[in-house]
Amino acid sequence: xxxxxxxxxxxxxxxxxxxxxxxxxxxxxxxxxxxxxxxxxxxxxxxxxxxxxxxxxxxxxxxxxxxxxxxxxxxxxxxxxxxxxxxxxxxxxxxxxxxxxxxxxxxxxxxxxxxxxxxxxxxxxxxxxxxxxxxxxxxxxxxxxxxxxxxxxxxxxxxxxxxxxxxxxxxxxxxxxxxxxxxxxxxxxxxxxxxxxxxxxxxxxxxxxxxxxxxxxxxxxxxxxxxxxxxxxxxxxxxxxxxxxxxxxxxxxxxxxxxxxxxxxxxxxxxxxxxxxxxxxxxxxxxxxxxxxxxxxxxxxxxxxxxxxxxxxxx
Amino acid sequence: xxxxxxxxxxxxxxxxxxxxxxxxxxxxxxxxxxxxxxxxxxxxxxxxxxxxxxxxxxxxxxxxxxxxxxxxxxxxxxxxxxxxxxxxxxxxxxxxxxxxxxxxxxxxxxxxxxxxxxxxxxxxxxxxxxxxxxxxxxxxxxxxxxxxxxxxxxxxxxxxxxxxxxxxxxxxxxxxxxxxxxxxxxxxxxxxxxxxxxxxxxxxxxxxxxxxxxxxxxxxxxxxxxxxxxxxxxxxxxxxxxxxxxxxxxxxxxxxxxxxxxxxxxxxxxxxxxxxxxxxxxxxxxxxxxxxxxxxxxxxxxxxxxxxxxxxxxxxxxxxxxxxxxxxxxxxxxxxxxxxxxxxxxxxxxxxxxxxxxxxxxxxxxxxxxxxxxxxxxxxxxxxxxxxxxxxxxxxxxxxxxxxxxxxxxxxxxxxxxxxxxxxxxxxxxxxxxxxxxxxxxxxxxxxxxxxxxxxxxxxxxxxxxxxxxxxxxxxxxxxxxxxxxxxxxxxxxxxxxx
Numbered sequence: 001x002x003x004x005x006x007x008x009x010x011x012x013x014x015x016x017x018x019x020x021x022x023x024x025x026x027x028x029x030x031x032x033x034x035x036x037x038x039x040x041x042x043x044x045x046x047x048x049x050x051x052x053x054x055x056x057x058x059x060x061x062x063x064x065x066x067x068x069x070x071x072x073x074x075x076x077x078x079x080x081x082x083x084x085x086x087x088x089x090x091x092x093x094x095x096x097x098x099x100x101x102x103x104x105x106x107x108x109x110x111x112x113x114x115x116x117x118x119x120x121x122x123x124x125x126x127x128x129x130x131x132x133x134x135x136x137x138x139x140x141x142x143x144x145x146x147x148x149x150x151x152x153x154x155x156x157x158x159x160x161x162x163x164x165x166x167x168x169x170x171x172x173x174x175x176x177x178x179x180x181x182x183x184x185x186x187x188x189x190x191x192x193x194x195x196x197x198x199x200x201x202x203x204x205x206x207x208x209x210x211x212x213x214x215x216x217x218x219x220x221x222x223x224x225x226x227x228x229x230x231x232x233x234x235x236x237x238x239x240x241x242x243x244x245x246x247x248x249x250x251x252x253x254x255x256x257x258x259x260x261x262x263x264x265x266x267x268x269x270x271x272x273x274x275x276x277x278x279x280x281x282x283x284x285x286x287x288x289x290x291x292x293x294x295x296x297x298x299x300x301x302x303x304x305x306x307x308x309x310x311x312x313x314x315x
Numbered sequence: 316x317x318x319x320x321x322x323x324x325x326x327x328x329x330x331x332x333x334x335x336x337x338x339x340x341x342x343x344x345x346x347x348x349x350x351x352x353x354x355x356x357x358x359x360x361x362x363x364x365x366x367x368x369x370x371x372x373x374x375x376x377x378x379x380x381x382x383x384x385x386x387x388x389x390x391x392x393x394x395x396x397x398x399x400x401x402x403x404x405x406x407x408x409x410x411x412x413x414x415x416x417x418x419x420x421x422x423x424x425x426x427x428x429x430x431x432x433x434x435x436x437x438x439x440x441x442x443x444x445x446x447x448x449x450x451x452x453x454x455x456x457x458x459x460x461x462x463x464x465x466x467x468x469x470x471x472x473x474x475x476x477x478x479x480x481x482x483x484x485x486x487x488x489x490x491x492x493x494x495x496x497x498x499x500x501x502x503x504x505x506x507x508x509x510x511x512x513x514x515x516x517x518x519x520x521x522x523x524x525x526x527x528x529x530x531x532x533x534x535x536x537x538x539x540x541x542x543x544x545x546x547x548x549x550x551x552x553x554x555x556x557x558x559x560x561x562x563x564x565x566x567x568x569x570x571x572x573x574x575x576x577x578x579x580x581x582x583x584x585x586x587x588x589x590x591x592x593x594x595x596x597x598x599x600x601x602x603x604x605x606x607x608x609x610x611x612x613x614x615x616x617x618x619x620x621x622x623x624x625x626x627x628x629x630x631x632x633x634x635x636x637x638x639x640x641x642x643x644x645x646x647x648x649x650x651x652x653x654x655x656x657x658x659x660x661x662x663x664x665x666x667x668x669x670x671x672x673x674x675x676x677x678x679x680x681x682x683x684x685x686x687x688x689x690x691x692x693x694x695x696x697x698x699x700x701x702x703x704x705x706x707x708x709x710x711x712x713x714x715x716x717x718x719x720x721x722x723x724x725x726x727x728x729x730x731x732x733x734x735x736x737x738x739x740x741x742x743x744x745x746x747x748x749x750x751x752x753x754x755x756x757x758x759x760x761x762x763x764x765x766x767x768x769x770x771x772x773x774x775x776x777x778x779x780x781x782x783x784x785x786x787x788x789x790x791x792x793x794x795x796x797x798x799x800x801x802x803x804x805x806x807x808x809x810x811x812x813x814x
Contacts, residue, residue: 008812016640016808017710019798065688091744101716118687125690127740210810275808 013282028248037267040085056141067120079142084128084210094119094130144258151221154178159185165248167242169306170286172196173278195279199307201231202314224315234262235303326789333785345431350775360425365578367416369652372574377563378407386431393423406565442513442538471512471539480550500533500548513538518563527583618640624777627787629764641801642756650760657765660722668723676735698732
């Protein structure tokens with residue numbers, strides 16, 4: 001049984017954790033460059049230097065002392081997301097969508113008093129950072145969901161992940177929050193992952209809890225209609241993140257803002273393998289093709305090459 | 316990939332070095348491969364007696380040399396008033412000297428020998444056949460015997476056997492004639508020399524437990540073209556019996572005494588059994604640079620290393636489970652430390668205690684999380700909680716008469732506290748399901764690491780062959796470059812193997 005499955009996976013070019021770590025992350029990502037993506041503040045600064053748009057930075061909280069005045073300041077914002085600068089795997093993100101009359105609400109549910117301060121304090125003491133090292137809390141303005149994606153957003157903002165290899169986009173998916181995932185775009189908590197055709201940005205197939213699905217479980221909107229607007233620009237921006245960081249194997253997380261277009265949310269030097277499941281396709285054949293491509297092309301050209309090289313029939 | 320070459324070279328080098336050193340120590344030094352192996356240790360005492368005639372005395376006794384089947388562990392001499400010298404030329408000898416002695420003298424030499432099937436003979440210098448002179452009547456008898464034996468044999472070995480047989484049958488007139496002038500072993504050497512075959516008489520001791528006042532037996536050593544063959548001159552049996560110790564094999568006298576008369580040497584012997592590893596360890600430690608091992612350290616440090624040397628085995632289990640199976644644990648090497656604690660408790664006690672402490676800790680940590688404390692303070696609070704839990708459980712168990720539970724204190728407290736903290740955060744963020752997966756994974760890994768580390772074979776091999784660490788290292792390096800699927804990934808990616 002194992003051998004059969006093994007052969008099938010290998011035949012489909014599915015990349016496993018060991019292979020990813022050795023052949024791609026280990027071989028193409030220089031350790032010295034990790035801090036650029038592991039610290040969200042550095043990523044934001046870098047993006048600003050390279051003209052890549054990111055969500056607006058409202059505040060950074062660096063000391064416990066700053067925690068005290070926090071809710072008074074944040075109550076003036078319409079909504080915000082607080083994240084650990086060095087968090088991983090989407091841990092420790094607190095989203096507040098409504099601050100009317102000084103009560104912080106998360107999609108209609110009110111947070112306990114002091115919850116925001118407690119969260120900031122936890123972030124500072126390193127609860128969410130690797131190895132428990134002291135961290136910094138980053139507060140960003142909320143992103144307004146692009147209306148063209150609203151039917152599938154599940155209350156949150158769809159999060160588009162593009163895996164970029166040597167600067168070439170190789171695979172993409174969009175993660176949609178659901179009621180099951182509590183609005184979070186976290187696949188193993190029940191978010192839907194939808195594989196995207198690199199050529200057009202249209203849905204290839206949807207997966208929830210490892211099961212194929214063809215429509216958003218909450219709204220019932222069929223994925224056949226789903227198409228990420230401004231796809232070319234988005235791909236080019238993802239490709240540009242390679243030149244920005246120098247990391248050869250990169251996960252680029254983007255969101256589409258109603259007004260500002262694609263915004264870089266975060267970068268990941270060890271992007272996960274679930275994207276293969278949502279696309280129903282192994283990464284290896286695509287990575288092999290990119291490995292044969294020459295280096296030194298501009299980002300827009302690389303994005304175009306990928307669009308032509310990896311077309312898929314949309315749903 | 317091109318850069319894999321040197322990598323595999325290093326791995327191969329480590330493997331060869333580790334296993335090679337292990338083989339060398341097993342075969343050459345007799346370090347046993349099996350745990351609990353017992354070896355016979357022989358204590359042989361030679362007692363030299365003679366009557367000194369009142370003047371300077373020189374007594375020289377042949378000593379057993381390195382030989383097949385035995386390994387010398389230690390030797391001692393006792394002789395009041397005598398100076399002692401060890402001489403090497405013409406075989407090892409003990410030389411006792413004294414300026415003035417009169418009357419009955421007793422000199423003692425004792426040696427401890429370990430039966431070592433792996434020990435081999437050092438290369439022997441061949442004995443050349445020297446021309447023999449016979450008295451006239453003997454000459455013809457000898458010639459006749461040699462001619463007859465030669466006709467009925469094919470080579471040196473069969474000729475020797477034939478000759479011995481001739482005398483054992485003991486019928487012919489020529490044989491009886493010769494035996495009146497020479498002892499049989501000496502006669503055989505002369506006859507073989509006549510036939511152009513080198514041979515010598517060696518002196519051997521038959522080891523039998525509890526025997527006293529034994530004497531050496533003469534044996535015949537025949538230097539054939541393809542090696543040295545030992546014969547029992549009485550029976551003609553070929554080869555060395557297992558319990559035969561060759562005491563003197565360079566053709567010298569066993570005992571010479573100047574300044575004394577009526578000298579003789581007697582042997583007594585005792586056998587006892589000792590764990591082989593211990594025997595080798597206590598007597599071979601630090602022999603030469605290549606055998607600089609842990610066993611030369613003081614006992615306390617040795618027992619420390621006994622544990623330390625097991626940790627790589629635990630690490631290997633973690634690496635195997637992580638890379639080949641894909642089991643998630645809370646804290647990568649935490650299971651190894653838990654397994655070490657299990658080794659000092661028993662497995663069941665350990666499992667129960669671990670579950671109790673972590674479960675209680677999680678409950679208390681749940682309450683702590685409501686206090687909104689800073690991380691370091693919270694973990695410190697958990698540490699104190701863990702200690703308190705241990706104390707409460709120990710006292711309760713003691714009252715209930717469960718002495719086993721007292722060993723709960725062997726758990727690494729800080730590690731437990733961090734485990735509780737991490738699991739608690741995991742619970743809040745990912746839910747109880749993930750806690751069960753990682754907690755279960757950690758426990759499973761810890762139990763497997765414990766089973767590996769507690770295995771008597773593993774314990775024996777890691778401690779007696781520290782060089783195995785190199786082989787372990789090579790194995791871990793190899794695993795570190797494994798790019799295949801993890802076993803659990805076959806399940807994770809199952810949807811991709813369907814349709």
